[in-house]
Amino acid sequence: xxxxxxxxxxxxxxxxxxxxxxxxxxxxxxxxxxxxxxxxxxxxxxxxxxxxxxxxxxxxxxxxxxxxxxxxxxxxxxxxxxxxxxxxxxxxxxxxxxxxxxxxxxxxxxxxxxxxxxxxxxxxxxxxxxxxxxxxxxxxxxxxxxxxxxxxxxxxxxxxxxxxxxxxxxxxxxxxxxxxxxxxxxxxxxxxxxxxxxxxxxxxxxxxxxxxxxxxxxxxxxxxxxxxxxxxxxxxxxxxxxxx
Amino acid sequence: xxxxxxxxxxxxxxxxxxxxxxxxxxxxxxxxxxxxxxxxxxxxxxxxxxxxxxxxxxxxxxxxxxxxxxxxxxxxxxxxxxxxxxxxxxxxxxxxxxxxxxxxxxxxxxxxxxxxxxxxxxxxxxxxxxxxxxxxxxxxxxxxxxxxxxxxxxxxxxxxxxxxxxxxxxxxxxxxxxxxxxxxxxxxxxxxxxxxxxxxxxxxxxxxxxxxxxxxxxxxxxxxxxxxxxxxxxxxxxxxxxxx
DNA sequence: GAAATTGATTAGTGTAGGCTAATCACTATG
DNA sequence: CATAGTGATTAGCCTACACTAATCAATTTC
Numbered sequence: 001x002x003x004x005x006x007x008x009x010x011x012x013x014x015x016x017x018x019x020x021x022x023x024x025x026x027x028x029x030x031x032x033x034x035x036x037x038x039x040x041x042x043x044x045x046x047x048x049x050x051x052x053x054x055x056x057x058x059x060x061x062x063x064x065x066x067x068x069x070x071x072x073x074x075x076x077x078x079x080x081x082x083x084x085x086x087x088x089x090x091x092x093x094x095x096x097x098x099x100x101x102x103x104x105x106x107x108x109x110x111x112x113x114x115x116x117x118x119x120x121x122x123x124x125x126x127x128x129x130x131x132x133x134x135x136x137x138x139x140x141x142x143x144x145x146x147x148x149x150x151x152x153x154x155x156x157x158x159x160x161x162x163x164x165x166x167x168x169x170x171x172x173x174x175x176x177x178x179x180x181x182x183x184x185x186x187x188x189x190x191x192x193x194x195x196x197x198x199x200x201x202x203x204x205x206x207x208x209x210x211x212x213x214x215x216x217x218x219x220x221x222x223x224x225x226x227x228x229x230x231x232x233x234x235x236x237x238x239x240x241x242x243x244x
Numbered sequence: 245x246x247x248x249x250x251x252x253x254x255x256x257x258x259x260x261x262x263x264x265x266x267x268x269x270x271x272x273x274x275x276x277x278x279x280x281x282x283x284x285x286x287x288x289x290x291x292x293x294x295x296x297x298x299x300x301x302x303x304x305x306x307x308x309x310x311x312x313x314x315x316x317x318x319x320x321x322x323x324x325x326x327x328x329x330x331x332x333x334x335x336x337x338x339x340x341x342x343x344x345x346x347x348x349x350x351x352x353x354x355x356x357x358x359x360x361x362x363x364x365x366x367x368x369x370x371x372x373x374x375x376x377x378x379x380x381x382x383x384x385x386x387x388x389x390x391x392x393x394x395x396x397x398x399x400x401x402x403x404x405x406x407x408x409x410x411x412x413x414x415x416x417x418x419x420x421x422x423x424x425x426x427x428x429x430x431x432x433x434x435x436x437x438x439x440x441x442x443x444x445x446x447x448x449x450x451x452x453x454x455x456x457x458x459x460x461x462x463x464x465x466x467x468x469x470x471x472x473x474x475x476x477x478x479x480x481x482x483x484x485x486x487x488x
Numbered sequence: 489g490a491a492a493t494t495g496a497t498t499a500g501t502g503t504a505g506g507c508t509a510a511t512c513a514c515t516a517t518g
Numbered sequence: 519c520a521t522a523g524t525g526a527t528t529a530g531c532c533t534a535c536a537c538t539a540a541t542c543a544a545t546t547t548c
Contacts, residue, residue: 023367023370023371024367025371028534028535030534030535030536050495050496051495051496051497052494052495052496060535060536060537061536061537061538062495062496062497063496063497063498063499063536063537063538064535064536064537065496066496066497066498067497067535067536068534068535068536071534071535082496110380110383113357113387114380114383114384114387115383115387116379116380116383123267123268124377124379124380126267127266127267127269127375127376127377128372128375128376128380130375131371131372131374131375131376132371132372132375133368133371135360135368136354136358136360136368136372139354139358139359139360140358143357143358143359272504272505274504274505274506294525294526295525295526295527296524296525296526304505304506304507305506305507305508306525306526306527307506307507307508307526307527307528307529308505308506308507309526310526310527310528311505311506311527312504312505312506315504315505326526
């Protein structure tokens, strides 16, 4: 005989209407996603975020965004100026930075410890970032040796710090022939671009030098980590480099 | 300047009405939880599972369970006999075993790699088991060296295998004075009991010998891993041992 | 200054997953 | 046999999020 008190009474906290689950996590995944999106949009424009911009970002309808903004306001995470867009509150920024920090730690963890290919970790991390508690995320960070960048080169900052100003970071497509530097970060915006770069052996940390700039929008011939590549302008915009 | 194509377009698959998210995962967390609960109940009684038993197990109301059972049936995961309870189909069993496998791998991972205390991992794993893809779970399993037991001693089996019959596994409280063996598994049913055992240094893998059995339900004096403990009957029922 | 375009909000729906209260269908008992 | 318990289901409701269609408000254009 075995297994009688068959385990798993699991304190499944029930946030009414949210199914089982959410065991103690403070916000719903949707709320965290909205906070993250608001943070990013606010960060790039430094202006209040228009409902439509938020909706476009999350690929949802404008009414959905409008609705959820009222929700965020009620949760104290955002303030909504009647017709003119929304801003995160300090609390909202903390939520957003927490999610972003967890996301990047998870990406590190997936590549460095689980050896999942570099170009797949973003999607997996999107799934996990809402289920990993702060405790687990911090334990991951420690286990990884407190890294300060994720595999795409994005910084892992403290929850109460803004993303650092990248300073002299430039997109590769703005560089002239002869320029040299180091590849610091690649945007994870387009998964297929990530996959291509992974296949070509292009990744953060490598030395970069622009061999030539081709006419008629053909892009650049670039040596990256000892290998030569043709980098078209679309790809060049996703690669961020720092002069040395 | 930096961070312009501000990342994270993330292919957020939208299962209508499920918020953002669920990027490709086949079943909702609720469905997985129901399958898991059905599997466990079926496994212990070998009979169809009564709606009420399922509801009690998941700490939800009977109507909710009744409702979801119809849902599971429509998904092809269970068959519901009109008034007489439900059974998992082969597909349902696969779902359940998948969740259980992921849960146990995650528990291993949390203790062995992240060094999260043994008595806390169950709750964290409950949260994560629905967000970790099969791919990530298997990568974890490989990174851990393909363990065959989780930290509580529960077996990690292939998705298409049933939990092995534990054979000669017995609850500690059934043992007489003088019996000796090894602690194979502790039930993770009661978190506070786990916490107590962790504090006392009681964990799977240790040698066990019953020194004496006390009268009037006082339990047993037991040497576990070199330390003496008074084990009351409530605790003894949660500890599973194998004679040597 | 009237009309058209644009952006945000309201109104109403749908789905997933919970709940309570009431009902139905057996069983078990006086 | 009638009556009282059980256990399951139905009916009806609630929350979180999403959607479409329609409206409102502001700006642009003629």
